[in-house]
Amino acid sequence: MLFVEKPKTYNFHFPSNIAIICAEYENQINLMTAAWHTQVSQKPPLYMVSISSQRYTHELIVYSREFSINFISYDLSQLAAFLGRTSGRDIEKVSVFDIALEQSVNIRTPFLKKAYAVYECKLYDYRRAGDHTLFIGQIVGVHYDENSFDPNLKTSPTLYLGSDKYATLDTSSVKIHSEKQVKDYLSKWVQDI
Amino acid sequence: MLFVEKPKTYNFHFPSNIAIICAEYENQINLMTAAWHTQVSQKPPLYMVSISSQRYTHELIVYSREFSINFISYDLSQLAAFLGRTSGRDIEKVSVFDIALEQSVNIRTPFLKKAYAVYECKLYDYRRAGDHTLFIGQIVGVHYDENSFDPNLKTSPTLYLGSDKYATLDTSSVKIHSEKQVKDYLSKWVQDI
Numbered sequence: 001m002l003f004v005e006k007p008k009t010y011n012f013h014f015p016s017n018i019a020i021i022c023a024e025y026e027n028q029i030n031l032m033t034a035a036w037h038t039q040v041s042q043k044p045p046l047y048m049v050s051i052s053s054q055r056y057t058h059e060l061i062v063y064s065r066e067f068s069i070n071f072i073s074y075d076l077s078q079l080a081a082f083l084g085r086t087s088g089r090d091i092e093k094v095s096v097f098d099i100a101l102e103q104s105v106n107i108r109t110p111f112l113k114k115a116y117a118v119y120e121c122k123l124y125d126y127r128r129a130g131d132h133t134l135f136i137g138q139i140v141g142v143h144y145d146e147n148s149f150d151p152n153l154k155t156s157p158t159l160y161l162g163s164d165k166y167a168t169l170d171t172s173s174v175k176i177h178s179e180k181q182v183k184d185y186l187s188k189w190v191q192d193i
Numbered sequence: 194m195l196f197v198e199k200p201k202t203y204n205f206h207f208p209s210n211i212a213i214i215c216a217e218y219e220n221q222i223n224l225m226t227a228a229w230h231t232q233v234s235q236k237p238p239l240y241m242v243s244i245s246s247q248r249y250t251h252e253l254i255v256y257s258r259e260f261s262i263n264f265i266s267y268d269l270s271q272l273a274a275f276l277g278r279t280s281g282r283d284i285e286k287v288s289v290f291d292i293a294l295e296q297s298v299n300i301r302t303p304f305l306k307k308a309y310a311v312y313e314c315k316l317y318d319y320r321r322a323g324d325h326t327l328f329i330g331q332i333v334g335v336h337y338d339e340n341s342f343d344p345n346l347k348t349s350p351t352l353y354l355g356s357d358k359y360a361t362l363d364t365s366s367v368k369i370h371s372e373k374q375v376k377d378y379l380s381k382w383v384q385d386i
Contacts, residue, residue: 050233
């Protein structure tokens with residue numbers, strides 16, 4: 001193992017499933033790509049995305065207090081790069097990248113028609129953390145493509161490795177580690193003592 | 194697309210790269226498996242993990258104010274399940290699961306010897322979010338196996354799909370979407386108008 005105190009980039013924790021964040025305020029719609037996001041609570045269901053205060057999306061969410069989180073399959077990975085490397089302050093991304101949107105149910109902000117799963121989120125809380133803002137949304141609705149889940153994901157997601165590199169899941173590698181395996185191990189361990 | 198307002202579980206955003214969180218306070222060492230974690234800031238480098246207040250690890254981090262985050266390859270996926278399904282209040286996981294630990298450089302908490310990458314973290318901030326606590330750590334050191342990065346990840350990580358299901362990366366699927374692709378698209382788009 002090598003040790004480095006301050007690497008240039010912190011790409012060691014990737015892959016991260018790419019999320020396309022959609023925000024809308026007063027008919028201004030923008031989409032950005034996020035690699036820094038995770039669920040943070042079960043009850044209530046909360047999902048967090050970390051966004052730089054420089055981003056146009058940051059501004060839109062602060063005003064609209066809602067957003068949609070969209071997960072896309074690997075055949076759309078180029079779209080993730082396009083939405084990540086451009087700013088809604090410079091271009092109107094929906095028309096430039098020819099993005100089809102759908103109406104949400106419980107928020108005004110739309111979602112990506114081609115996503116395989118979508119969380120509709122209402123802003124629950126936000127706070128600064130270093131050079132980013134943690135936007136915590138309460139999930140108020142879920143859209144998903146039923147062919148992509150069994151009920152766990154069985155399609156090819158767009159995973160980010162850092163530094164413009166993308167990859168997807170090896171769906172043939174799926175395995176289950178059940179509670180029974182743990183119990184079997186523990187009961188054997190007790191006998192071994 | 195199907196719509197559901199309140200699903201039983203929110204597994205639609207998976208896969209998530211599994212992180213083993215190691216915490217130590219007054220010689221009590223514990224390890225737990227986390228699927229809810231992400232980097233949140235570049236300067237300073239901050240990494241967040243969401244942990245239920247029921248967890249023994251939660252208590253240890255509140256007292257010790259530090260933790261290590263460990264990423265493990267797919268051949269160790271069973272260990273992720275074992276550490277996720279047991280509590281340090283019931284068993285001493287390090288001996289029960291025969292875990293080799295290494296001394297950290299800038300924190301007292303050790304790290305997993307078999308991890309392919311490790312972040313040493315000092316507690317920067319923590320706050321409640323729903324039924325979990327967001328622990329934000331400042332990364333004060335990184336250990337990594339140089340054969341696992343090129344500099345992006347090239348080994349097989351342990352990815353979680355929810356409901357006891359695990360999978361790994363399709364390393365043959367890696368592709369690069371460079372800034373040049375975006376510029377080429379935009380210049381073509383402008384000509385097309």
